[in-house]
Amino acid sequence: MGEPAPRKTHRLKAATLLESVLAxxxxxGALSFAVGLYSRILASDHAADRMRAWALTEVVLAGRxxxxxxxxxxxxxxxxxxxxxxxxxxxxxxxxxCTRGGRALLERKCIIPSRP
Amino acid sequence: MHARLKASALFYAIxxxxxxxxxxxxxxxxxxxxxxxxxxxLTHERVASNARSAAYAALYRAxxxxxxxxxxxxxxxxxxxxxxxxxxxxMDLVRVRAWHGDQEATITAFAGRSFDARLVLxxxxxxxxxxxxxxxxxRGNVRxxxxxxxRGHIExxxxxGDRLVDGDVLRSSDTPPVLRDELAGRLxxxxxxxxxxxxxxxxxxxxxxxxxxxAQSGPLPLLSFTGPxxxxxxxxxxxxxxxxxxxxxxxxxxELDLVxxxxxxxAIDPDAEFSVQCFASKGILVGAGARLIFPSLLAVWxxxxxxxxxxxxxxxxxxxxxxxxAIDRSIRGREQGSVVIHPGAIxxxxxxxxxxxxxxxxxxxxxxxxxxxxxxxxxxxHGHLLDGTLHPxxxxxxxxxxxxxxxxxxxxLQWGNLRxxxxxx
Numbered sequence: 001m002g003e004p005a006p007r008k009t010h011r012l013k014a015a016t017l018l019e020s021v022l023a024x025x026x027x028x029g030a031l032s033f034a035v036g037l038y039s040r041i042l043a044s045d046h047a048a049d050r051m052r053a054w055a056l057t058e059v060v061l062a063g064r065x066x067x068x069x070x071x072x073x074x075x076x077x078x079x080x081x082x083x084x085x086x087x088x089x090x091x092x093x094x095x096x097x098c099t100r101g102g103r104a105l106l107e108r109k110c111i112i113p114s115r116p
Numbered sequence: 117m118h119a120r121l122k123a124s125a126l127f128y129a130i131x132x133x134x135x136x137x138x139x140x141x142x143x144x145x146x147x148x149x150x151x152x153x154x155x156x157x158l159t160h161e162r163v164a165s166n167a168r169s170a171a172y173a174a175l176y177r178a179x180x181x182x183x184x185x186x187x188x189x190x191x192x193x194x195x196x197x198x199x200x201x202x203x204x205x206x207m208d209l210v211r212v213r214a215w216h217g218d219q220e221a222t223i224t225a226f227a228g229r230s231f232d233a234r235l236v237l238x239x240x241x242x243x244x245x246x247x248x249x250x251x252x253x254x255r256g257n258v259r260x261x262x263x264x265x266x267r268g269h270i271e272x273x274x275x276x277g278d279r280l281v282d283g284d285v286l287r288s289s290d291t292p293p294v295l296r297d298e299l300a301g302r303l304x305x306x307x308x309x310x311x312x313x314x315x316x317x318x319x320x321x322x323x324x325x326x327x328x329x330x331a332q333s334g335p336l337p338l339l340s341f342t343g344p345x346x347x348x349x350x351x352x353x354x355x356x357x358x359x360x361x362x363x364x365x366x367x368x369x370x371e372l373d374l375v376x377x378x379x380x381x382x383a384i385d386p387d388a389e390f391s392v393q394c395f396a397s398k399g400i401l402v403g404a405g406a407r408l409i410f411p412s413l414l415a416v417w418x419x420x421x422x423x424x425x426x427x428x429x430x431x432x433x434x435x436x437x438x439x440x441x442a443i444d445r446s447i448r449g450r451e452q453g454s455v456v457i458h459p460g461a462i463x464x465x466x467x468x469x470x471x472x473x474x475x476x477x478x479x480x481x482x483x484x485x486x487x488x489x490x491x492x493x494x495x496x497x498h499g500h501l502l503d504g505t506l507h508p509x510x511x512x513x514x515x516x517x518x519x520x521x522x523x524x525x526x527x528x529l530q531w532g533n534l535r536x537x538x539x540x541x
Contacts, residue, residue, distance in 0.1 A: 023129035030133035037140050045147050047154035054161060088176045090525065093190065108162075109190045111169035113527065116513065 046105055049078075053098035053106040056080060060096055061110065068116040078105070090114050156219075162195075163221040164534060166214035170197035171225040174210050175526045189214075201227075202336070203302055205376045205393035206413050206439065206517045207529065209336075209355050220539040224355065224532030226374065226411060229518025230525045231439075231466045235259055235482055236283070236506040240292040243487040244499040248275050255282040255507040263287045270500055271492060293484055293520035295443070295468065303441060306378055306395035307417035309361070317357065355532070366390070368406070374532060384408070386431070399427045402434045402461075410437035410464075411529045413517060416454070418444040418471075430477065432460035439517040444471035455485075459503055464511060468519040475504035480511070484520065 056073050060082055063071035072080045079099045084092045092114045098106045170187055189195040197214040208227040213220060236256035239246065246260050247268030252275065258265070263285045267275045295303070311317060318335035341347075341360040348367040354374030358364075364379035366372070368388040376393045384390070386403035393413040394400050400414050408414070414436060418426045428442050440463055442454035454471025457463060461477035466484070473485040483506060490497040518524035 019124060019126045023125040026126070026129040026133050030136040034136050034140050037144065041144060041147060045151065047147075047150045050154055050158060054158060088173075091172055091176050106158075108165070109169075109195070110165050111173045111189065113172055115525070 046100075046103075049100055050105050053078060053100075054108070056098060057096045057106065057108045061094070061112070064094065064116075065112060066116055086114060087111065159217050159219050160221075160536060163214050163216050163219050164223070164536070166195050166197055166216060167212045167221045167223040167534070168225075168531075170199050170212045170214050171210045171223060171227075171528060173197075174199040174201055174212065175208075175227055175528070204355060205306060205395065206299060206302065206415065206441075207393070207411065208526075210528070215539045218539050219536065221534060221536050223534045225528045226355075226530040226532065227526055228411060228516060228529040229521075230527055231482060231509075231514050231516045231518045232521055232524065233482065233509050233514040235286075236479075236508055238293060238482065238484045239288060239488070240486060241288045241290075243288070243485075246488060247497075247500045248277075248280050249273050249490075249500055250503045251276050251505075252501045252503055253277060253282075253505040253507070254280065254501075255505075257284040257286065258506075259286040259288055261288045268500055268502075270490065270497055270502055273502060293468075295441070295470070295519055296522055299517070299519060300443075303395070303415050303443065304417050306376075307397050307415060307443075308419065309359070309378060309380070309397070311357075320356075353533075366392075368403075374411075374530065397426065398422065398424075399429070402428075402430045402436065404431040405433045406431070407435045408437065409435075410515070411517075412436055412438040413441070414439075415441040416443070418446055418454075420446050426454065428455045430455075430457045430461040430463065432458045432477075434458075435462045435464070437464045439465045439519060440467045440469075441517075441519060442469040442471050442473075444469075456491075457504065464509070465514075465516040466519055472498075475506075476502055478505045478507075480507055481509045481514065481516070 056078060059073045060070065060080065063069060070082045072082060077100055081097045082094065084094050087093045090113060091111055094110050094112055096108045097104065166189055169189055173187055173189065184198050184200045187197045187199055189197055195216055197212055200211045202209045204226065206228065210225040210227055213222045234257060237254065237258040237260065239260045241261050243261050245262065245264035245266050247266050248254065249268035249270045250273035258281055265280045265285055267280060317338040319340055320337045337356045339356065339358045344362045345360050346365045346367060348369060351371040352375055354376065357376045357378065360379040363381040364377065365383040366385060366388060368385045370388065372390040372392050374391055378395045380396055381398040382394045382396050383401045384403055384406050387405045388403065389407045389409065391409050391412055394415065396416050397419040400416055402408065414428050416426050416428050426444060428440055430436060440455060444454045454469045455467065455473045457475045457477040459476045463477065464480045466482050467473065467479060469485040472487045472489040473483065474489050474491055475483065488499055488501050490500040490502050515527060515529055
């Protein structure tokens with residue numbers, strides 16, 4: 001009787017050290033690329049914030065047109081500044097600036113009647 | 117039996133790296149498209165906001181009927197608008213096209229003036245004392261000859277209240293309020309059947325009467341009729357002018373919004389609900405229960421060549437929100453009363469009459485007239501107010517057509533259609 005044939009385990013063949021190092025480097029590179037991309041591009045995506053900021057400016061504007069006052073909506077996330085400059089008798093140019101964390105999200109200018 | 121793929125660590129690493137790359141690439145693309153969509157949406161909103169801003173700015177920078185004026189709204193060269201202001205009856209029609217980037221918005225607005233709400237009744241010195249009878253009530257300040265308001269008794273109806281006037285009673289002014297020159301010119305022209313100066317109108321087919329007519333640029337649409345006409349099944353939103361060279365009656369089934377009507381005599385059927393400016397030379401009849409919602413105007417300028425007097429008659433339970441103006445400068449037929457407000461009828465806004473007014477309904481606003489009269493079957497009583505009530509305007513700020521003072525603030529009274537589109541030119 002000869003020696004029994006080696007048992008087939010369907011396992012991967014052991015890779016060389018070089019192959020392992022290359023594979024780990026590639027994975028590390030891919031992951032760092034993903035993390036970098038997320039932190040630089042995706043996390044700085046303010047599309048939704050800009051839309052919310054526009055909605056807040058609408059609230060400010062509606063209040064100004066209805067009662068003549070400047071009611072800045074309370075928001076824990078956004079900071080809203082409103083300034084008005086008379087540009088002609090009876091009309092005012094209103095500038096509404098919306099920031100979040102020191103970053104300017106939106107600046108909206110509009111002309112409205114000075115009195116409601 | 118399948119031959120299995122032999123995989124190595126490097127193969128797995130490349131596969132996973134590619135997957136990560138694919139997922140991240142997809143996320144980057146999605147983010148990019150979301151940003152693009154957001155910017156487009158913001159531009160979309162911005163041009164609409166700019167169009168409204170330009171309409172407000174136009175009230176102070178542009179005068180009617182001088183053509184298109186271009187505005188650099190905020191002085192940065194990026195937010196531009198083209199504005200055109202046209203005389204539209206007693207109002208101004210403001211047509212605006214604003215653009216930013218590759219988008220534009222067009223909007224129409226109707227501008228008018230607020231009216232003076234300090235007085236509820238203003239009569240000239242020639243009117244004589246005011247006799248208050250029956251269930252008449254006056255709440256608010258009045259300006260009457262010699263500051264003389266008396267308790268009256270007429271047709272067996274003594275005054276039923278306690279105080280004659282719940283407010284200040286002032287002497288008539290030496291210079292009674294008169295119609296603004298510019299408004300007078302417009303009304304005289306419109307009531308006599310002529311069109312606005314320098315305005316282009318385009319006849320539209322009657323078949324188009326049931327569609328929304330685009331009048332945001334170019335000539336103003338006009339529907340013209342000849343001979344006595346009864347209009348039915350019209351569904352129209354202005355700006356649109358309906359003209360007739362004879363009596364015109366409007367059925368209650370019509371839907372008219374921001375429409376101007378010009379005819380010698382106009383009858384609005386009972387229970388109709390419109391927003392219209394009516395201009396006539398012989399008279400206007402508002403049927404019982406009809407509702408003319410803001411901004412509506414009834415204006416009659418009597419043609420001096422006609423022997424018979426003219427009337428604006430507002431039947432019981434009818435409502436007029438806006439203004440009623442009656443100009444009768446003829447000395448003939450004054451006994452009949454220029455404006456007759458029947459019991460139960462309501463006027464909200466300003467009533468200005470260069471003629472006499474028979475008021476038995478409810479007026480919330482200001483009544484300026486040559487005199488108050490009461491016409492019964494047997495006689496005509498001058499200086500009498502029977503059952504009519506007068507009280508200050510209570511629906512917010514006194515918007516309207518501001519008939520008398522040039523100092524009254526100009527305002528956008530009503531916004532029309534807003535449309536978005538790709539910028540052209």
